[in-house]
Amino acid sequence: MDIAILVKLTSRAWSLNILASMNSGIPGRQAPLLAATSASRTAFAQSLDHLMQLGLLERNPGHGHPLRPEFRLTKTGAEIAQTATRIVQAVPDDTEFALLRRSWTAPILALTHRPQRFSALKSGLITISDRALSTSLQRLEDSAWIEREIDATLRHPFPTYRAVNQGFAVNQAIALVA
Missing domain, CATH: 1.10.10.10 (Winged helix-like DNA-binding domain superfamily/Winged helix DNA-binding domain)
Incomplete structure (x- = not known):
């Protein structure tokens, strides 16, 4: 999609x-x-x-x-x-589905099939603000739908985000058509 x-x-x-x-x-x-x-x-x-x-x-x-x-x-x-x-x-559970009803949840999950940097997510979701993206990522991370990893192998460490658990299931549901 x-x-x-x-x-x-x-x-x-x-x-x-x-x-x-x-x-x-x-x-x-x-x-x-x-x-x-x-x-x-x-x-x-x-x-x-x-x-x-x-x-x-x-x-x-x-x-x-x-x-x-x-x-x-x-x-x-x-x-x-x-x-x-x-x-x-x-996402069959109604309490977890409440997270999916939020505006940016599904689009963010669609882009995180593999680890993505914040800037890559922002460029993929052109109309999203920095605050909306960071808030959504934090909410998804708190719900264990997104995993945040810090890559410290480079000179400037940076976080990457990827879908896990229910987030990965949603990503695969979206990706079947893409």
Whole structure:
């Protein structure tokens, strides 16, 4: 999956869950999707609108009520929904999945299949700030999804980051398409 699409997709907390739910056969109506994701109504509605703006969802013409529309995956949305399903299945625990709902978690994990320096991660995620990257890396390291190693063999020691444990499982789920 293209990293720019992944960054846009994961900028809303429930986007991955909505796509994975629709991919697994849950009807594209608000009530069943809301129940499957356990999101708040506001966050769910924002994620749904975001997916429509990205062109991954569309209203199902001729179905639903104007106040309770039905949605379906677009062709691109169906392809991305398969990846979203693999990502969601890689982290089955709801408490751990809360970390995956954060904006930069999935894109960072996608880039850390092998040890990466901070500057390489920042250049791979063009729109991320230094603070957001360092905060996300610290959070992932605290959860044991990223491992930080110091390479002291060079004149100037520097840290590298790579995905481990659940982080590696998410990385592999994303990498199957890349």
